[in-house]
Amino acid sequence: MPSQEQLSALLAPHTTVLLTVECQQGVVGERGALPELAREARSSGALANVARLVGAAHRSGVQVVHAIAERRPDGRGANRNARLFRAAERLPVQQLxxxxxxxxxxxxxxxxxxxVVRRLHGLSPIQGTGVDPLLRNLxxxxxxxxxxxxxxxxxxAVFDAVNRGYxxxxxxxxxAGVPAEYTPAMIRNTLALVATVATTEEVLGCLERPRLRPA
Structure with a gap:
């Protein structure tokens, strides 16, 4: 874990963007397409923590970007080259x-x-979605x-961000992910190698910390 000073240096409001990934009603809502994932996102507190971070970002002037996955009713442009995509077509709730x-x-x-950035294809909220040039312009x-x-x-999202220099x-x-025990293992053994891992409270402490405006 980084020190609070190290984390605070990374989270300067004018150079930080908060990305929420697929926090949409059809995914994490009470009537979402993937009930197990929705339950885990809610029961673990992850969705509530995202909301807390978004609120803090609004108050501190940090830009928020919401990445939404959706598809056209006719499916045009959507992927079908993986089991995940084909299974999604059969779910009772469609992300239309x-x-x-x-x-x-x-x-x-x-x-x-x-x-709010919406994508009609692929797995990543960054690759091929226009998010990268938005981030650079911001x-x-x-x-x-x-x-x-x-x-x-x-x-x-993490790999794409790191590959693009963020x-x-x-x-x-x-x-959040499923099963519940997978998420901490994946973060510890994979994301921690390329990203700075912290807690919501630690990030909130940085976002809500009084700062001098840049000259």
């Missing part, structure tokens, strides 16, 4: 563009200044990655 399933889930609050140097799932999208920070208790 324009439906409630692709709205950001409570208790996360979306502010007017937040950016002056981002540190990307805080939160949300679901620890099985697929979260490691994709420093990734992962609040370990603001990420």
């Amino acid at each position: 563009s324009g439906t409630a399933a692709v709205r950001v889930a409570a208790p996360i609050e979306v502010a007017e200044e937040d950016i 002056g981002c140097r540190t990307l805080v990655v939160t949300g679901v799932s620890a099985n697929v999208a979260i490691p994709n 420093t990734a920070v992962v609040p370990s208790d603001a990420v």
Whole structure:
């Protein structure tokens, strides 16, 4: 774990972006397509911690980006080259563009200044989605990655961020996957090798810390 001073240096508000990954009603909502994942995100406190981090980001001037996975009703442009995609087509809740399933889930609050990025294909919230140029235009140097799932999208986001030169920070208790024991093992044995791992409380302590404005 980094020291609070080290973490605070990484999380300067004007160079930090908070990314929420697939925190949408059709994924982590009470009637989501993947009930086991939704239950874990809620019962573990991960979704609540994402909401706390988003609230702190709004108060401290940190830009928030919400990455949403969706598909067209006709499926055009969507992947079918992996079991995951084909299984998703048979789920009772579909992540269809324009439906409630692709709205950001409570208790996360979306502010007017937040950016919502929607993707119709692939596994990553960064690769091929336009998020990378948005981050560069925002002056981002540190990307805080939160949300679901620890099985697929979260490691994709962290690897893509690191490959593009960003420093990734992962609040370990603001990420969820299934089964429950997989998430801490994956973070400890994989993400900790390439990202700065902290807790929600540690990140909140940095975001809510009074700072001098840059000259």
